[in-house]
Amino acid sequence: MTTSEKSVLIDDLHALEREALAKLATVPDERGLEEWRVEVLGRRGTLAELLRGLATLSPEARPAAGAAGNRVKGALEAAYAERQRGLRAQSRARELEAERIDVTLPGRGVHLGQLHPITQLRREVERVFIRLGFSVVDGPEVEYDRYNFTLLNMPPDHPARDIQDTFYVANVGAPSRAPATAAAAAAGAVSPGDGAAPAGTDPLPPSERGAGGHVPVGVDGGKAKMATPAGGEVLLRTQTSPMQIRVMECQKPPIRVLIPGRVYRNEATDAAHESQFSQVEGLCVDERTTMGDLRGCLTFMIRTLFGSEREVRFRCGYFPFVEPGAEFDMSCHVCGGQGCRTCKGTGWIEIGGCGMVHPIVLENVGLDPSRYSGWAFGFGFERMALIRYGVDDIRLFYGNDLRFLQQLR
Amino acid sequence: MRVSLKWLRDYLDVTQPAEEIARRLTMAGIEVDGIHHLGGSWDNVWVARIQGIDRHPNADRLSLVTADYSADGRERTRRVVTGATNIKVGDVVPLGLVGARYRDGHTDPPQERVLQPSTMRGIVSEGMVMSGFELGLSEDHSGILVLPADTPVGIPLAEALGDTVLELDLKGRADCLSMIGVAREVGALLNQKVRLPTVNPQPARERCPDEPLTIEIADRDLCARYTGVLVRNVHVGPSPAWMQERLQAAGLRPINNVVDVTNFVMLEWGQPLHAFDYETLLGSAAGEGQIVVRRARPGERLLTLASERPELELTQEHLVIADGERPVALAGVIGGADTEVRDTTTAVLIESANFLPVSVRRTARAFLARPTEASRRFERGIPPEHTMPAALRAAQLMVELAGAEMVGPPVDAYPEPRARPVIRLAPRELERLLGVSYDSATIEGVFDRLGFTYEKPQGGSSGEDYIVHPPVWRLDVERAADLVEEVARIDGYDKIPATLMRGEPPVPLPNGAMLWEEAVRDLLAANGFADILTYTLTSRERLARFPHTDGRNAAGKLAAFVDDRVAPPVEPVTLANPASQDEDVLRTSAIPSLLECLGANLRHADRDVHLMELSRIYLRRDQGLPEERRVFTAGTGAFRSSGADWKRQENDFYYVKDVLEAVLERLGITGHGYVPVQHPGFHPYQAAAVVLNHRPEAAGKKPILPEEVLGVIGQVEEEVRRAFGIGQRCFLIAMDFDRLIEHATTRRQYQPLPRTPAVLEDLSFILKEDVPAERLDSSIRRAGAPLVESVALTDTYRGDRLPEGTRSLTYTVVYRAPDHTLTNEEVTAVRGKIVQAAERQTGARLRG
Numbered sequence A: 001m002t003t004s005e006k007s008v009l010i011d012d013l014h015a016l017e018r019e020a021l022a023k024l025a026t027v028p029d030e031r032g033l034e035e036w037r038v039e040v041l042g043r044r045g046t047l048a049e050l051l052r053g054l055a056t057l058s059p060e061a062r063p064a065a066g067a068a069g070n071r072v073k074g075a076l077e078a079a080y081a082e083r084q085r086g087l088r089a090q091s092r093a094r095e096l097e098a099e100r101i102d103v104t105l106p107g108r109g110v111h112l113g114q115l116h117p118i119t120q121l122r123r124e125v126e127r128v129f130i131r132l133g134f135s136v137v138d139g140p141e142v143e144y145d146r147y148n149f150t151l152l153n154m155p156p157d158h159p160a161r162d163i164q165d166t167f168y169v170a171n172v173g174a175p176s177r178a179p180a181t182a183a184a185a186a187a188g189a190v191s192p193g194d195g196a197a198p199a200g201t202d203p204l205p206p207s208e209r210g211a212g213g214h215v216p217v218g219v220d221g222g223k224a225k226m227a228t229p230a231g232g233e234v235l236l237r238t239q240t241s242p243m244q245i246r247v248m249e250c251q252k253p254p255i256r257v258l259i260p261g262r263v264y265r266n267e268a269t270d271a272a273h274e275s276q277f278s279q280v281e282g283l284c285v286d287e288r289t290t291m292g293d294l295r296g297c298l299t300f301m302i303r304t305l306f307g308s309e310r311e312v313r314f315r316c317g318y319f320p321f322v323e324p325g326a327e328f329d330m331s332c333h334v335c336g337g338q339g340c341r342t343c344k345g346t347g348w349i350e351i352g353g354c355g356m357v358h359p360i361v362l363e364n365v366g367l368d369p370s371r372y373s374g375w376a377f378g379f380g381f382e383r384m385a386l387i388r389y390g391v392d393d394i395r396l397f398y399g400n401d402l403r404f405l406q407q408l409r
Numbered sequence B: 001m002r003v004s005l006k007w008l009r010d011y012l013d014v015t016q017p018a019e020e021i022a023r024r025l026t027m028a029g030i031e032v033d034g035i036h037h038l039g040g041s042w043d044n045v046w047v048a049r050i051q052g053i054d055r056h057p058n059a060d061r062l063s064l065v066t067a068d069y070s071a072d073g074r075e076r077t078r079r080v081v082t083g084a085t086n087i088k089v090g091d092v093v094p095l096g097l098v099g100a101r102y103r104d105g106h107t108d109p110p111q112e113r114v115l116q117p118s119t120m121r122g123i124v125s126e127g128m129v130m131s132g133f134e135l136g137l138s139e140d141h142s143g144i145l146v147l148p149a150d151t152p153v154g155i156p157l158a159e160a161l162g163d164t165v166l167e168l169d170l171k172g173r174a175d176c177l178s179m180i181g182v183a184r185e186v187g188a189l190l191n192q193k194v195r196l197p198t199v200n201p202q203p204a205r206e207r208c209p210d211e212p213l214t215i216e217i218a219d220r221d222l223c224a225r226y227t228g229v230l231v232r233n234v235h236v237g238p239s240p241a242w243m244q245e246r247l248q249a250a251g252l253r254p255i256n257n258v259v260d261v262t263n264f265v266m267l268e269w270g271q272p273l274h275a276f277d278y279e280t281l282l283g284s285a286a287g288e289g290q291i292v293v294r295r296a297r298p299g300e301r302l303l304t305l306a307s308e309r310p311e312l313e314l315t316q317e318h319l320v321i322a323d324g325e326r327p328v329a330l331a332g333v334i335g336g337a338d339t340e341v342r343d344t345t346t347a348v349l350i351e352s353a354n355f356l357p358v359s360v361r362r363t364a365r366a367f368l369a370r371p372t373e374a375s376r377r378f379e380r381g382i383p384p385e386h387t388m389p390a391a392l393r394a395a396q397l398m399v400e401l402a403g404a405e406m407v408g409p410p411v412d413a414y415p416e417p418r419a420r421p422v423i424r425l426a427p428r429e430l431e432r433l434l435g436v437s438y439d440s441a442t443i444e445g446v447f448d449r450l451g452f453t454y455e456k457p458q459g460g461s462s463g464e465d466y467i468v469h470p471p472v473w474r475l476d477v478e479r480a481a482d483l484v485e486e487v488a489r490i491d492g493y494d495k496i497p498a499t500l501m502r503g504e505p506p507v508p509l510p511n512g513a514m515l516w517e518e519a520v521r522d523l524l525a526a527n528g529f530a531d532i533l534t535y536t537l538t539s540r541e542r543l544a545r546f547p548h549t550d551g552r553n554a555a556g557k558l559a560a561f562v563d564d565r566v567a568p569p570v571e572p573v574t575l576a577n578p579a580s581q582d583e584d585v586l587r588t589s590a591i592p593s594l595l596e597c598l599g600a601n602l603r604h605a606d607r608d609v610h611l612m613e614l615s616r617i618y619l620r621r622d623q624g625l626p627e628e629r630r631v632f633t634a635g636t637g638a639f640r641s642s643g644a645d646w647k648r649q650e651n652d653f654y655y656v657k658d659v660l661e662a663v664l665e666r667l668g669i670t671g672h673g674y675v676p677v678q679h680p681g682f683h684p685y686q687a688a689a690v691v692l693n694h695r696p697e698a699a700g701k702k703p704i705l706p707e708e709v710l711g712v713i714g715q716v717e718e719e720v721r722r723a724f725g726i727g728q729r730c731f732l733i734a735m736d737f738d739r740l741i742e743h744a745t746t747r748r749q750y751q752p753l754p755r756t757p758a759v760l761e762d763l764s765f766i767l768k769e770d771v772p773a774e775r776l777d778s779s780i781r782r783a784g785a786p787l788v789e790s791v792a793l794t795d796t797y798r799g800d801r802l803p804e805g806t807r808s809l810t811y812t813v814v815y816r817a818p819d820h821t822l823t824n825e826e827v828t829a830v831r832g833k834i835v836q837a838a839e840r841q842t843g844a845r846l847r848g
């Protein structure tokens, strides 16, 4: 082996490096790159072929040629890795580009549900009073005259009964079934499908009944458990106030309850009047609670719902079941009390009625008016919703047109 | 009550603007509904005298009126066309010229119009003679407003009649149904003294023996006091302008001086009066002229002044004023026609009486469409002490205005003078109720201003209280709480502070049902459903639009159980006095209103109409109040958005089933199932009763008890939905929510998370179409227990590659042992059991 032999090998390595790098630059894709790798860097590749020539070199010539071989190999491998990264990036970029979308297209339309504006408002009011230690309960809409009027200091023939046009029920008592369905009514157990199996007994597991403390109490709807003495005529309650009586009959003071619910008036309907609407009643009875507490609670409610700058004003008002009685107004949330169309220029908006529970009402439920005092308030949710949302027709609330409801989501 | 400020100034020097008085009254509890400035809008309206009335040549019902409104020597007349018939030559009337504003009662509600030049049946009308209604003075359409004859002609009407009237909405304060009452209230608020009219008429002479007047109250429970005054030499004629103006401002029509005086005094004192023609009162058999206040006798009749129901048939329910022979007036309500004051009347018996409010109220309601001015006042209660001053005031006015003379002193029957309340008020009671204390100067100041007399607290153990005597006219003040209100309102409610309760907290009341309702509302709202509120009142026809089952066959029985939960076929709670025939019963089902609402919304939208309601149905019970059952209803149309390629996607039974499953899971209800039901409201093969204690493995052999049925879910039958105007498929859920609540629980059992790996495997079975999938599912679970942790359907297939009448169901089965990693052998063994059991129990074969 001569010097020339040695330099020939080194020259060949350099030539291989040059050619391979030039070819690598033209490799179009990862497949081409793999072909290049096999051809150049593979076990039978051109570099390995050349390096096998090392063995034929003289021992003196080997180190230099070996070093050159290692350098070329390292350079080619680095170039390969570099090229591989580049090609991957390119192909990834193409893949991503293929996933290009038009971000200006709309979403496919999640259809949102919603709570009715009256439900929303009712919950807001409930939350306020729950924060003040009130319990929320509901009660029967079909009511005895006695609860709706008499015990609320409106005995029969009381002129105040005229203020509320009342729906009376014609057919209280034994229900009668339509004859066509008598068979169904009389049926015991039935089996689905083909088998007319005998009536079995499979009572519900008692452990599942009324679990979780969710047992309706006596004030709960048609399930009233309290004694209901013959209450005279039956009517659709004209106000939520009969629940004042029902609550006081079954709970001893201190009492703090909030009673939302439907009420009915036999009135012609128009943009401002419905024969059915929702009211809420608040009642607080204790050994020492005052009209100041009433004003405080109402102020807290109004500020929570309409903003912290709102004020609550009491005007003297007449309701047979309170004394002293008041109407309560809030300072207008539109103009801040300066006067505008919403408040008819007065700066105040009428919200509801309230007052100290009338001593006769307390006596009617067996509470000593000289020991206990109480206060109550009531207002209509629809009216408040009209004020809040600027809605001009109360009938929209029961029309349930989604185009309307969705505006108040 | 309409309060003329001009009139009010007779008793009080009111200088404040009407708006300020209205505000003060409203704050003090006497709500002012409106302020009417009479005359403010009467430009181009003049006082005119009718010079001539001619027939309209082209119209029988119209006439041509020549109206003269000359003034200051300038002659001015106009010829106008009118349809009115209540005018005659010489009458003084309002004459509106072009540009005058008037209220047009031909539209509802009445509209404000401006008078335009017009030609009526070929004759030019140069203006109009106007009614009180058109001028905004009253609700009386019936004829032209005839002004007092002494009203100066040729001046603007505003000068003659201009006034400001406050319209009071009186809910409580009956004493303010009188001018003097209002004056007292305004006086108290403005801290001014009220000037009462001087009432001191002296009899011109004593009654002669041939002028008998005895008054007997036979039914003292219904009449506390009856005061009668006889006046003679009455000259019936028009009353003077000042009185007519005041009556008109109050909304009453002047008639003649006698009637006007009784009305005037009623408005002034709040004490209704009646005037009898004394000569028409018959004596008794004994020949004595007399007034008897008694219950009517069965069969008695009375011809009254009310035109609507001329002859009333009376019973013992009704209190009447009778003469010696017959009823002559319905006490406190209306007078009889036979004894009415006429133009020729010369002797008048003035009645000033006090009747029991309830009696007057009932009688008025029995006979009249609306209360009379008199009955309205009696119903609300008036003090018996007022009969005497009112009687004397009327007598005095008749003397002054009708040339009458008072004959003898009043005859006064007042058998049991009423005991007036004496109220003890401890000053600390004010603080106890109001939360703020008042000093004695404030308290006494209020008492003084309101005319309450009182004894100051004497001090010491027994003398801490005020002893208060309310004035006679304040019948509404009976107890300490009433006095507290008086002090608070006159001093101003503004003084009441805003505080919070300081006492111990109350025992919280559970309200589980409402909490569950709210939970379901939230869940459904989050799942695309809109919470709706619909009407309770409906009609039988609307209820019947969603059919009941006839319940005849076995399948019908299950459907009948469903009906019993969500739409019981019972006679609904019916109103005695419905507002309309369309709203005469309480709903026994919430399904029709939901479907109505679905239909209405599907008219505007082709997708995303998903509605829910938590409401009540009302069911009569054997005794007592009806059951008010909570129900949950939800419904959807055929489509929702979010489909592939921006298309809408179809809703189907399984979509709503998922919704219902979510609800039941939220309520913690388990062990329920879906049993096909044939109900006429639903698609025969796409509806299920939802039942408790469901056992798929019983293969339909387990009887279903009525108390296990929760409700129904399904596609609404086509004819039924069309009846609700729904043009696409729709789906419905209807549940007895009270029953759901009964079985609901908040209890949840914690299971430790698994520590060992699971083995997942898809098993595809071929199952006959007529075998319910739930049976296969149940087979897999039972056979795989306890190593099978869960079974979930992940694919279904129907098609050519399967035998006819079968389908392929792929379940992803998760195997896991709690304590070790499962081996292949274990899994293979379990799978073998599953496949065997499935085949044996359901005929299913493992696929390929």
Ligand SMILES: [Zn+2]
Pocket: A332, A333, A334, A335, A336, A337, A338, A339, A340, A341, A342, A343, A344, A345, A347, A348
């Ligand atoms: Zn405003």
